[in-house]
Amino acid sequence: MSExxxxxxxxxxxxxxxxxxxxxxxxxxxxxxxPQRVLVRGExxxxxxxxxxxxxxxLAGIATNVLGHAHPxxxxxxxxxxxxxxxxxxxxxxxxxxxxxxxxxDLLAAPEGSRVFFANSGAEANEGAFKxxxxxxxxxxxxxxxxxxxxxxGALALTHKPAYREPFEPLPGGVEHLPFGxxxxxxxxxxGTVAALVLEVVQGEGGVRSLPQGYLAAxxxxxSAHGALLVVDxxxxxxxxxxxxxxxxxxxxxxxxVTLAKGLGGGIPIGAxxxxxxxxxxxxGAGQHGxxxxxxxxxxxxxxxxxxxxxxxxxxxxxxxxxARLRDGVLxxxxxxxxxxxxxxxxxxxxxxxxxxxxxTAAALRAGFILNAVTPDVVRLAxxxxxxxxxxxxxxxxxxxxxxxxxxxxxxxxxxREA
Ligand SMILES: *Cc1c(COP(=O)(O)O)cnc(C)c1O
Numbered sequence: 148m149s150e151x152x153x154x155x156x157x158x159x160x161x162x163x164x165x166x167x168x169x170x171x172x173x174x175x176x177x178x179x180x181x182p183q184r185v186l187v188r189g190e191x192x193x194x195x196x197x198x199x200x201x202x203x204x205x206l207a208g209i210a211t212n213v214l215g216h217a218h219p220x221x222x223x224x225x226x227x228x229x230x231x232x233x234x235x236x237x238x239x240x241x242x243x244x245x246x247x248x249x250x251x252x253d254l255l256a257a258p259e260g261s262r263v264f265f266a267n268s269g270a271e272a273n274e275g276a277f278k279x280x281x282x283x284x285x286x287x288x289x290x291x292x293x294x295x296x297x298x299x300x301g302a303l304a305l306t307h308k309p310a311y312r313e314p315f316e317p318l319p320g321g322v323e324h325l326p327f328g329x330x331x332x333x334x335x336x337x338x339g340t341v342a343a344l345v346l347e348v349v350q351g352e353g354g355v356r357s358l359p360q361g362y363l364a365a366x367x368x369x370x371s372a373h374g375a376l377l378v379v380d381x382x383x384x385x386x387x388x389x390x391x392x393x394x395x396x397x398x399x400x401x402x403x404x405v406t407l408a409k410g411l412g413g414g415i416p417i418g419a420x421x422x423x424x425x426x427x428x429x430x431x432g433a434g435q436h437g438x439x440x441x442x443x444x445x446x447x448x449x450x451x452x453x454x455x456x457x458x459x460x461x462x463x464x465x466x467x468x469x470x471a472r473l474r475d476g477v478l479x480x481x482x483x484x485x486x487x488x489x490x491x492x493x494x495x496x497x498x499x500x501x502x503x504x505x506x507x508t509a510a511a512l513r514a515g516f517i518l519n520a521v522t523p524d525v526v527r528l529a530x531x532x533x534x535x536x537x538x539x540x541x542x543x544x545x546x547x548x549x550x551x552x553x554x555x556x557x558x559x560x561x562x563x564r565e566a
Contacts, residue, residue: 164197183512189216192531192538194517203538204517205530210351210383210494213410214456215531221413224452228445236439243447250454251421254392255405260425265417265442269382269408270297272418275436276345276378276404277301277319279422282430283376285342292327293353296345296380305345307353328359330369337369343376343404344369348394351383351529354522355489355496363398376403376427382418383494386410387457387532390467390492403427410532413453417446462532466492469534476543484550495528496521506553506560514549516542 164185171182185197192215194204207213214221228243235241248263255261266272273296280288288305290296296305303311304318312318321342326332327350337344344366350356370377379402384394388410391397395405404427408418418441422428440446457463470492477488477497484503489496499507504520511518521527530538 191215205528206517206519207531210529211409212414213532214413215533224448228448241444243444244442247447262428264420270299270302272406273302275420279430280343283342287341288322289344295352330365341375345378347380354525367400378404382408412449415449466532473539497526503553506556510549510552
């Protein structure tokens with residue numbers, strides 16, 4: 148029998164959420180704002196808090212738990228691998244790591260000579276892409292306004308939001324941000340001094356904004372014409388999130404580098420940099436990049452299990468079907484507070500006419516739905532790809548009351564401020 152370690156050393160094993168949150172405040176750095184709930188358990192698309200409340204998880208650990216919570220295939224694969232060989236460092240090869248690299252190259256239809264580098268997060272995957280870009284010897288890297296590529300310094304240099312960047316300047320140099328979706332601005336910016344253009348097919352943190360039709364194809368053509376790399380950050384959009392394995396494939400474009408993380412491990416931390424073709428894949432040579440955990444057998448086994456279940460259960464089709472149902476259901480409410488539902492598959496943004504995203508998210512949490520206010524006027528839905536039509540419908544059915552509560556909360560807050 149395996150030993151179950153208590154979560155606390157004080158001898159008190161069951162504490163209500165309030166007590167944990169007090170201890171959180173006294174022990175965890177205040178980088179995330181104040182959490183509203185303490186979660187203790189999950190199953191499928193539901194999670195439970197420390198006080199027994201159940202929530203439909205429409206955020207999935209930020210587009211990460213693609214198989215939902217406690218999926219038996221994932222927990223089985225992780226447990227079996229951990230019980231066999233948990234970690235070895237990159238001084239050694241392991242089967243899961245190699246099999247996962249092969250699987251990703253296959254899913255991406257990457258050409259001969261393509262190679263994978265494993266990291267542990269999205270930011271780290273983008274650091275790898277940044278270093279590949281530097282190795283071209285060209286000084287400039289282009290990214291888009293509204294972009295989010297992570298919080299480590301290289302990734303942060305690619306990220307656009309001033310509030311994230313400015314406290315940490317100077318950042319690695321040479322990065323310029325171009326207007327979102329503007330082909331003319333891109334054409335004017337790219338010449339032989341550009342190492343790479345880095346972009347998301349759907350900006351997630353930027354408010355669930357899809358690139359305009361034709362932009363990605365134009366970006367491919369323009370970067371190719373000048374020998375610059377096209378780096379597609381699929382950290383959020385990859386691994387089925389938009390209803391395709393990767394969002395860029397629907398635009399008929401072959402990139403030079405793809406970065407992955409979030410959904411890849413189904414909740415176990417792993418990231419990947421995929422370099423397309425031998426020329427790009429050899430830009431980082433021996434000793435030029437590395438990480439202790441990257442491609443760790445447990446994380447690789449988790450990713451293999453995740454990819455296996457997505458394929459076996461045809462979760463791409465489920466993502467398209469349930470995503471369309473959610474979108475149509477929200478639009479059919481004809482709420483004057485909802486101006487648009489953006490995004491693709493199960494990465495959706497409910498755009499609100501007034502900036503009610505935080506108020507709506509708070510009302511939803513009280514009613515048992517986890518959402519995310521990604522910007523002041525956009526609520527993001529990024530549920531597990533196993534979400535059922537009935538679960539989607541339960542949210543749509545609750546939404547009118549939640550919107551009404553959010554509107555009232557905002558009016559009250561404004562009245563309080565003005566009083
Ligand atoms: C979340 C995200 C990242 C950063 O990933 P982390 O794992 O949080 O470091 C990078 N790019 C995109 C598009 C993301 O959504």
